[in-house]
Amino acid sequence: xxVLTQTPVVQPVTLGDQASISCRSSQSLxxxxxxxxxxxxxxxxxxxxxxxxxxxSNRFSGVxxxxxxxxxxxxxxxxxxxxxxEDLGVYYCFQGxxxxxxxxxxxxxxxx
Amino acid sequence: xxxLKESGPGLMQPSETLSLTCTVSGFSLTSNGVGWVRxxxxxxxxxxxxxxxxxxxxxxxxxxxxxxISWDTSKSQVFLKMNSLQPEDTGTYYCARHGNxxxxxxxxxxxxxxxxxx
Numbered sequence: 001x002x003v004l005t006q007t008p009v010v011q012p013v014t015l016g017d018q019a020s021i022s023c024r025s026s027q028s029l030x031x032x033x034x035x036x037x038x039x040x041x042x043x044x045x046x047x048x049x050x051x052x053x054x055x056x057s058n059r060f061s062g063v064x065x066x067x068x069x070x071x072x073x074x075x076x077x078x079x080x081x082x083x084x085x086e087d088l089g090v091y092y093c094f095q096g097x098x099x100x101x102x103x104x105x106x107x108x109x110x111x112x
Numbered sequence: 113x114x115x116l117k118e119s120g121p122g123l124m125q126p127s128e129t130l131s132l133t134c135t136v137s138g139f140s141l142t143s144n145g146v147g148w149v150r151x152x153x154x155x156x157x158x159x160x161x162x163x164x165x166x167x168x169x170x171x172x173x174x175x176x177x178x179x180x181i182s183w184d185t186s187k188s189q190v191f192l193k194m195n196s197l198q199p200e201d202t203g204t205y206y207c208a209r210h211g212n213x214x215x216x217x218x219x220x221x222x223x224x225x226x227x228x229x230x
Binding site: 023035037039040043048049050051054055058060085092094096099100102103104105 | 131147149156157158159162170172173174206211213214215216217219220221222223
């Protein structure tokens with residue numbers, strides 16, 4: 001199975017600052033069709049996960065442009081600029097390239 | 113407006129068979145696939161399986177021998193059945209709809225908590 005390693009486990013952040021989360025895969029996430037199915041989800045306390053970014057860098061409908069996904073192959077990053085209170089929660093990366101589909105173990109974004 | 117809602121028994125005993133229903137609205141099951149994702153209490157997310165728009169299924173090999181996903185398109189419902197439950201199957205079960213642009217889980221239900229305990 002593909003293992004997604006997220007760092008850091010906890011990301012303390014000051015509101016208004018930038019936060020960065022890394023996701024490294026145990027193998028390349030480039031699909032045979034040329035797409036890279038790496039996604040980012042945010043799970044706010046007591047809520048269901050919500051999709052933020054798909055195919056590495058595409059923002060889902062309604063997601064602010066403060067969220068920027070980047071990377072390639074097996075190394076990916078989510079950057080959140082000007083962190084706001086509603087951005088707090090646990091961020092998960094996810095790969096949909098290889099079976100079984102797998103999630104990273106999560107990064108908790110909390111106020112410093 | 114896309115909506116998904118899970119329903120199920122809540123409390124199960126070890127060795128029993130779990131049956132969950134995901135009732136959807138705002139889209140057709142023959143247009144978008146639906147997956148099931150489990151979250152043990154206080155832990156991360158685990159994909160369990162998916163039923164595609166054409167009705168075929170894929171399962172996580174970790175639970176494949178115990179899991180079955182099916183649907184009733186006329187009722188806009190997706191079903192999860194998992195047998196031989198154990199306490200480690202305790203957690204919140206989510207159904208989630210595939211997106212239209214290669215995005216896997218674009219819309220999520222609220223989740224339903226299943227506790228396996230004697």
